[in-house]
Amino acid sequence: MKFMKRMMVTSIVTSLLGLTTGSVMADSLQDVMKARGLTEKDILAAAKTYTPTGGRDEFLAFSSGGQSGQVIVYGIPSMRILKYIGVFTPEPWQGYGFDDESKEVLKQGRVEGKDLTYGDTHHPAFTETKGESDGKFVFINDKANPRIAVIDLHDFETKQIVVNPFFRSSHGGAFVTPNSEYIMEAAQYAAPFVGNTEVVSLTNFNEDFRGGLTYWKFNTEEGRIKPDASFTFELPPYSQDLSDAGKGPSYGWGFTNSFCTERYVGGIEKGRPPYEAGCSSKDTDFMHVTNWKKAAELVAAGKIGKKVNGSTLITMEQAVANDLLFLIPEPKSPHGVDVSPDGTKILVAGKLDSHAWVFDFAKIEKAITDKNFEGKDPYGIPIIAIKTALDKSVAVGLGPLHNQFDSKKCVAYTSIYVDSMITKWDYCEGKVLDQLPIHYNVGHLMTMEGDTVSPKGKYLVALNKLAIDRFNPVGPLHPQNHQLIDISGEKMVLLYDMPIPLGEPHYVAAIQASKLKPAVRYKSGTNSRTGKKSKWKTRAGREKIVRKCDEATGKCRVDVYGTTIRSHITPETIEVTEGDTVSIHLTNLERAEDETHGFAMYAQNVQLSIEPGKTASATFVADKAGVYPYYCTEFCSALHLEMQGYLLVQPKGYKGSSEITSEGQTYTKADYDKQVKTNIETQGVIDSVVGFITARNFKDFPEVVALVEDATDQLGFAEDSKKKAADFAEKGDWNKAMGWANQWWQYQVKTADMGLRAKTYLEEHDAKVVK
Ligand code: K7E
Numbered sequence: 001m002k003f004m005k006r007m008m009v010t011s012i013v014t015s016l017l018g019l020t021t022g023s024v025m026a027d028s029l030q031d032v033m034k035a036r037g038l039t040e041k042d043i044l045a046a047a048k049t050y051t052p053t054g055g056r057d058e059f060l061a062f063s064s065g066g067q068s069g070q071v072i073v074y075g076i077p078s079m080r081i082l083k084y085i086g087v088f089t090p091e092p093w094q095g096y097g098f099d100d101e102s103k104e105v106l107k108q109g110r111v112e113g114k115d116l117t118y119g120d121t122h123h124p125a126f127t128e129t130k131g132e133s134d135g136k137f138v139f140i141n142d143k144a145n146p147r148i149a150v151i152d153l154h155d156f157e158t159k160q161i162v163v164n165p166f167f168r169s170s171h172g173g174a175f176v177t178p179n180s181e182y183i184m185e186a187a188q189y190a191a192p193f194v195g196n197t198e199v200v201s202l203t204n205f206n207e208d209f210r211g212g213l214t215y216w217k218f219n220t221e222e223g224r225i226k227p228d229a230s231f232t233f234e235l236p237p238y239s240q241d242l243s244d245a246g247k248g249p250s251y252g253w254g255f256t257n258s259f260c261t262e263r264y265v266g267g268i269e270k271g272r273p274p275y276e277a278g279c280s281s282k283d284t285d286f287m288h289v290t291n292w293k294k295a296a297e298l299v300a301a302g303k304i305g306k307k308v309n310g311s312t313l314i315t316m317e318q319a320v321a322n323d324l325l326f327l328i329p330e331p332k333s334p335h336g337v338d339v340s341p342d343g344t345k346i347l348v349a350g351k352l353d354s355h356a357w358v359f360d361f362a363k364i365e366k367a368i369t370d371k372n373f374e375g376k377d378p379y380g381i382p383i384i385a386i387k388t389a390l391d392k393s394v395a396v397g398l399g400p401l402h403n404q405f406d407s408k409k410c411v412a413y414t415s416i417y418v419d420s421m422i423t424k425w426d427y428c429e430g431k432v433l434d435q436l437p438i439h440y441n442v443g444h445l446m447t448m449e450g451d452t453v454s455p456k457g458k459y460l461v462a463l464n465k466l467a468i469d470r471f472n473p474v475g476p477l478h479p480q481n482h483q484l485i486d487i488s489g490e491k492m493v494l495l496y497d498m499p500i501p502l503g504e505p506h507y508v509a510a511i512q513a514s515k516l517k518p519a520v521r522y523k524s525g526t527n528s529r530t531g532k533k534s535k536w537k538t539r540a541g542r543e544k545i546v547r548k549c550d551e552a553t554g555k556c557r558v559d560v561y562g563t564t565i566r567s568h569i570t571p572e573t574i575e576v577t578e579g580d581t582v583s584i585h586l587t588n589l590e591r592a593e594d595e596t597h598g599f600a601m602y603a604q605n606v607q608l609s610i611e612p613g614k615t616a617s618a619t620f621v622a623d624k625a626g627v628y629p630y631y632c633t634e635f636c637s638a639l640h641l642e643m644q645g646y647l648l649v650q651p652k653g654y655k656g657s658s659e660i661t662s663e664g665q666t667y668t669k670a671d672y673d674k675q676v677k678t679n680i681e682t683q684g685v686i687d688s689v690v691g692f693i694t695a696r697n698f699k700d701f702p703e704v705v706a707l708v709e710d711a712t713d714q715l716g717f718a719e720d721s722k723k724k725a726a727d728f729a730e731k732g733d734w735n736k737a738m739g740w741a742n743q744w745w746q747y748q749v750k751t752a753d754m755g756l757r758a759k760t761y762l763e764e765h766d767a768k769v770v771k
């Protein structure tokens with residue numbers, strides 16, 4: 001230990017003097033290329049993606065994490081993964097699903113009364129203002145258990161989960177309207193609506209089964225979905241698929257694909273042809289066209305809609321009677337439906353067709369005004385003829401799935417599943433411009449802000465379903481392959497393969513990083529899930545343990561109002577009685593950036609992540625007597641391992657003592673004096689770092705000002721410990737004097753840590769000497 005301290009003082013001095021051992025450049029670029037078998041093309045691709053240390057990405061991508069129920073955040077062009085956000089699934093690192101606060105969020109996502117610990121996430125979508133991604137919130141759906149989650153980009157945490165009141169699956173969500181008025185979520189596999197427990201057979205499929213489309217109301221100010229202000233269109237039992245909201249001239253309208261409009265019911269085990277055959281026998285399926293703006297007005301006026309399951313349902317009859325719902329035949333088994341940035345065209349790719357179809361909104365609108373329909377479907381919904389609404393169809397390749405847009409006018413990209421390629425084409429002229437093979441079997445594709453009114457071009461990511469031979473094999477389950485493609489020139493250029501090893505991502509949405517302004521700390525005592533002050537907020541020096549018993553039941557509850565700061569948890573001992581419900585509430589007192597503390601405890605499934613300013617709680621029943629060590633799970637400081645404590649669960653009627661009579665070793669005056677000498681030397685180092693910083697224009701750097709503030713705090717704590725040490729030394733209590741002298745030194749080390757970080761920052765940012 002003593003040796004370690006010397007080493008640390010020495011290394012602090014070394015850093016201070018700026019002594020480094022620089023390595024000798026042995027390799028030339030040619031040597032490296034030769035040794036690794038790289039071509040000039042590879043080097044060019046590397047130069048386009050490589051992000052030097054400390055460098056930032058121009059775009060951030062929010063990817064669905066598939067079955068993991070999470071969202072994956074990565075940078076473009078570096079393709080470096082930055083975060084997994086826990087959404088529908090517990091995520092231990094973030095304490096998501098472990099602290100009481102986030103358990104409340106997951107609880108909102110219970111379906112039919114059951115806790116679900118996975119989600120099948122498909123489509124993330126950013127909030128929009130005037131059709132532009134605004135970087136405030138991101139939504140994502142769960143296909144298996146029809147839910148939508150709200151993630152706040154202020155802290156990248158999930159704040160809300162809503163469960164669809166009608167559907168029993170939903171693929172087509174989340175898609176937002178241009179001012180985030182509504183989030184679209186369509187049903188997928190038709191079923192009797194939730195709550196209907198009478199229908200338990202497939203006999204009357206056409207009558208009993210229903211599809212639907214929910215427009216979830218989003219309150220941008222509160223940042224929450226408002227279920228009671230949302231409404232759902234009842235739709236025929238066609239399998240509704242993806243949607244997109246109109247913009248510009250098509251603002252106020254929504255477009256939703258479907259497949260299996262055959263309404264076929266399979267049963268291969270009974271000798272019936274399977275779903276895949278019966279659901280693909282017609283030549284066309286239906287695009288649903290809905291007028292959400294008018295529907296919202298009529299619902300608000302109380303003219304349509306009925307309250308069902310605490311939400312508003314618009315029946316098909318009401319929708320038809322009020323000109324809110326129309327159908328247009330579209331290519332067989334379509335997948336993506338995408339509205340062009342200017343809102344005039346709607347692109348539909350038919351999986352079982354080799355064409356992308358371009359519909360013209362002006363033609364659709366005219367047909368509606370002129371009541372120019374070719375007939376009605378079996379549910380009485382007017383059908384606009386294909387030839388009336390279609391602008392053109394373009395052969396793009398076999399198995400087209402999804403479309404995205406370029407910053408260049410009229411340029412779209414379509415993912416081609418069967419042919420494993422990306423097709424770049426002009427949807428105004430109707431001609432293919434370029435095709436690029438990918439690896440392999442692309443699902444969605446994504447361009448930068450490519451689903452907004454102003455796509456940013458530059459890059460495209462192909463979300464490939466199969467990786468096959470692209471990576472080192474890791475067993476039969478392969479990662480997915482996200483391929484980065486440069487689309488800045490005439491021809492597409494493949495740049496990089498990134499394995500995604502966390503479920504099958506379906507869609508990704510990317511946003512300019514400059515639009516995001518995430519916080520680095522919470523206001524002290526914040527319940528991050530509500531954004532409000534936690535009732536358990538605890539200040540330094542106000543830590544306490546409160547035990548309350550209910551006389552009637554005899555049950556007791558212990559609330560621990562605790563804090564964390566480098567490098568101790570207060571309290572360090574918690575004594576409770578067997579059977580007590582224990583609730584530990586910890587406020588992280590840190591103000592410094594990135595000083596997160598964790599909190600884990602033996603055998604209680606407790607793991608918190610407490611970022612600076614956050615208050616998080618863990619509640620459990622201490623049902624078994626014994627000693628339960630707890631500790632901090634983030635390597636937060638040099639004395640992180642010592643950031644520890646004990647929960648003592650004592651049997652009822654326990655008469656033992658809580659005095660510590662046998663522990664450790666004894667110290668002498670000599671030990672104490674030696675420690676004080678070390679501390680004085682360390683102070684010398686700190687003073688010189690302070691000298692370096694204050695001699696420069698550090699006030700021009702907010703990051704450095706924050707570090708200096710934190711260092712000043714730590715030094716204040718050091719003073720306090722120094723006094724305590726001196727008091728005990730005066731009384732000749734060398735053990736306590738030694739202890740506080742050590743604590744004094746600990747605070748000095750933390751001060752030096754901050755100071756050196758500030759010094760490095762100033763050096764790297766060419767700070768000027770001012771005195
Ligand atoms: Cu996999 Cu949009 Cu759910 Cu297509 S989706 S591929």
Ligand code: CUA
Binds near residue numbers: 566567598632640
């Ligand atoms: Cu706090 Cu480790």
